[in-house]
Amino acid sequence: MAKSPHLSRNEFVKIVVGAVGTLIGSVIAFPAVGYIVSPALAALRGGGKDTWIPVGPLENYPLGVPTLFSFTRTKINGWEKTTNSYGVYIYRKNETETVAFSNICTHLSCRVNWNEERQQYLCPCHNAQFTVDGLVAGGPPPRPMDQYLTKVEDGTLFINFVEG
Amino acid sequence: MASKVYDWLEERLGLSAIYSVTLDRKVPKVNWWFTLGSASLFLFIIQGVTGVFLAVYYVPSPDHAYDSIQYIMNGVAFGWLIRGIHHWGASLMVIFVFAHMLRTFFFGAYKFPRELTWITGVVLLLATLGMGFTGYLLPWNQRAYWATTVGTEIAGTVPLIGPFITAALRGGTDLSGVTLARFFAVHIWFLPAVILGMIGAHIYMIIRLGIAGIPDKDD
Ligand code: HEM
Numbered sequence A: 001m002a003k004s005p006h007l008s009r010n011e012f013v014k015i016v017v018g019a020v021g022t023l024i025g026s027v028i029a030f031p032a033v034g035y036i037v038s039p040a041l042a043a044l045r046g047g048g049k050d051t052w053i054p055v056g057p058l059e060n061y062p063l064g065v066p067t068l069f070s071f072t073r074t075k076i077n078g079w080e081k082t083t084n085s086y087g088v089y090i091y092r093k094n095e096t097e098t099v100a101f102s103n104i105c106t107h108l109s110c111r112v113n114w115n116e117e118r119q120q121y122l123c124p125c126h127n128a129q130f131t132v133d134g135l136v137a138g139g140p141p142p143r144p145m146d147q148y149l150t151k152v153e154d155g156t157l158f159i160n161f162v163e164g
Numbered sequence B: 001m002a003s004k005v006y007d008w009l010e011e012r013l014g015l016s017a018i019y020s021v022t023l024d025r026k027v028p029k030v031n032w033w034f035t036l037g038s039a040s041l042f043l044f045i046i047q048g049v050t051g052v053f054l055a056v057y058y059v060p061s062p063d064h065a066y067d068s069i070q071y072i073m074n075g076v077a078f079g080w081l082i083r084g085i086h087h088w089g090a091s092l093m094v095i096f097v098f099a100h101m102l103r104t105f106f107f108g109a110y111k112f113p114r115e116l117t118w119i120t121g122v123v124l125l126l127a128t129l130g131m132g133f134t135g136y137l138l139p140w141n142q143r144a145y146w147a148t149t150v151g152t153e154i155a156g157t158v159p160l161i162g163p164f165i166t167a168a169l170r171g172g173t174d175l176s177g178v179t180l181a182r183f184f185a186v187h188i189w190f191l192p193a194v195i196l197g198m199i200g201a202h203i204y205m206i207i208r209l210g211i212a213g214i215p216d217k218d219d
């Protein structure tokens, strides 16, 4: 048969089969891939979500003395529900300035304690010491104590808790 | 280019022989009833693929089974679709396998030389029903729990060894985490392995013997 400039039936069928096959393939692949990667996408979307947690009336906290406030947060990940407890040292420097330190040691995550006598935060694990302003005064920690943002609304103190 | 790659592979693997043996077979004049076996095979593949995907998130423990399925339904993209296909596909597969058996029975396709095709088919039917039975427990909800309680109780009505069968199915006196774990293992490992092997033998014989035509008055 002489080569005609038009599509032969054979070529036409090949192209149609290829196109329909690609279409069906992608219709199947899209949900399949989405299903597998969706927890990763959710993590990227939800990561760094923050909430303001009320920690009580500001006047309850004494001036100049870091005071521990403990709270728990429940996190749902997939089919698992985990409840973690957190501690935050509320330190009112003066009438207007309030800082909230996480009690998690910046070395390897043990919990630090305020020591009134020495006027320092001490870590029981590897003997880290932090000043009342959270700066490293000795020991192995690589950086000052972590802080939460704070705000006061109607006399109530809030800290900004970042998920994750 | 593509044909060069194909030629290279063909020279080493003999792909065209696989094609001609499996697909270029002589087939007698048949009708739509003869598609039920292929439909069963297709459904088995669908169940296999969706099942593998469900296994990504499903956890076979009494603490997490129910929640992990809630997560598949509400927490994961397209989880509802994959579980839905597996759920409805399970019932469809039983229906199709059974209808396929009826067609081979009524067309007398089980006779010489196809007795073994029939026998492997019987194993396939039983294994398919077993998949339904073991899969039903996995959601670990009230319906699953009580259906399996009843099902394993019924198995216990066998004379003499009945109580042993019930205890063996349950892995103890009552339904428990042990039951869930063994049903899961049977559902995803034992029975699929049996079905795969039997499908292999079944199809080997179909290719080797050809399929029986529609019987006429003289048969
Ligand atoms: C997972 C289940 C099964 C699969 C995937 C399957 C697959 C197939 C396929 C693809 C064929 C080719 C002809 C046709 O489609 O009708 C076939 C033929 C046959 N099947 Fe099955 N089958 C299954 C279960 C059964 C059962 C439960 C029986 C009977 C107890 C059975 C008995 C037969 C027989 C006797 C033939 C030969 C028919 C002939 O040569 O005309 N199969 N099977």
Ligand code: FES
Pocket (backbone or CB within 6 Å): A105, A106, A107, A108, A109, A110, A123, A124, A125, A126, A127, A128, A139, A140, A141
């Ligand atoms: S964890 Fe606190 S000093 Fe090492």
